[in-house]
Amino acid sequence: ETGVTQTPRHLVMGMTNKKSLKCEQHLGHNAMYWYKQSAKKPLELMFVYNFKEQTENNSVPSRFSPECPNSSHLFLHLHTLQPEDSALYLCASSQDLAAGGNEQYFGPGTRLTVT
Amino acid sequence: DQQVKQNSPSLSVQEGRISILNCDYTNSMFDYFLWYKKYPAEGPTFLISISSIKDKNEDGRFTVFLNKSAKHLSLHIVPSQPGDSAVYFCAASGKTGANNLFFGTGTRLTVIP
Numbered sequence: 001e002t003g004v005t006q007t008p009r010h011l012v013m014g015m016t017n018k019k020s021l022k023c024e025q026h027l028g029h030n031a032m033y034w035y036k037q038s039a040k041k042p043l044e045l046m047f048v049y050n051f052k053e054q055t056e057n058n059s060v061p062s063r064f065s066p067e068c069p070n071s072s073h074l075f076l077h078l079h080t081l082q083p084e085d086s087a088l089y090l091c092a093s094s095q096d097l098a099a100g101g102n103e104q105y106f107g108p109g110t111r112l113t114v115t
Numbered sequence: 116d117q118q119v120k121q122n123s124p125s126l127s128v129q130e131g132r133i134s135i136l137n138c139d140y141t142n143s144m145f146d147y148f149l150w151y152k153k154y155p156a157e158g159p160t161f162l163i164s165i166s167s168i169k170d171k172n173e174d175g176r177f178t179v180f181l182n183k184s185a186k187h188l189s190l191h192i193v194p195s196q197p198g199d200s201a202v203y204f205c206a207a208s209g210k211t212g213a214n215n216l217f218f219g220t221g222t223r224l225t226v227i228p
Contacts, residue, residue, distance in 0.1 A: 004158065006158075040220065041220065042117060042119065042204075042217070042218040042219055042220045042221075043159075043204070043216075043218040045215055045216065048215075056215065058215075090158055090159075092158070103149065103161045103164065104161070104216060105160075105161065106151075106158030106159045106160070107158045108156060108157050108158045109158055
């Protein structure tokens with residue numbers, strides 16, 4: 001596997017379910033990100049991890065819980081979601097959090113539908 | 116309020132001609148700008164970037180122009196090829212919170228053979 005991979009690619013879950021999204025990067029990067037892309041809206045940054053430490057939480061509801069066990073893996077745990085949480089969830093990584101030149105590499109995303 | 120705007124949701128261009136994609140931003144603290152390209156069922160891929168100390172950056176068929184006074188940047192693709200058909204996102208970041216990229220909503224480019 002190369003680049004950034006995400007599983008599952010598609011997920012349908014009920015509002016009372018608990019599920020997790022997984023992201024893995026094979027680029028030797030130190031920073032990882034979760035983004036949400038809703039229809040006709042720009043990508044919204046949710047969480048940032050740098051060297052496994054969370055550095056940013058963009059006012060994300062607690063029903064989204066990130067976990068970064070090491071620099072290569074990032075999880076997004078989901079519980080009691082709402083239908084408006086249906087979106088494309090993208091994971092990205094970058095070498096670090098250097099100012100400027102922050103070229104992030106994205107995974108293919110998980111298309112989440114909450115019923 | 117969106118800090119990065121792409122006001123054209125779509126653009127169609129004949130193969131071989133120039134494609135010009137536009138992006139406007141509101142935050143004067145942004146100092147680094149990027150363009151990403153996205154094919155269906157794939158994540159965005161980095162295309163080209165420009166620092167605020169420059170007004171032009173060229174990479175093969177792709178050139179990005181930055182007009183800081185107008186808070187405007189554009190991506191030129193010449194000559195356009197059918198494989199360039201994709202959604203193009205403009206993004207910006209600043210010195211503070213540099214890890215935070217602000218994205219536009221994207222422009223869907225269709226290059227007609």
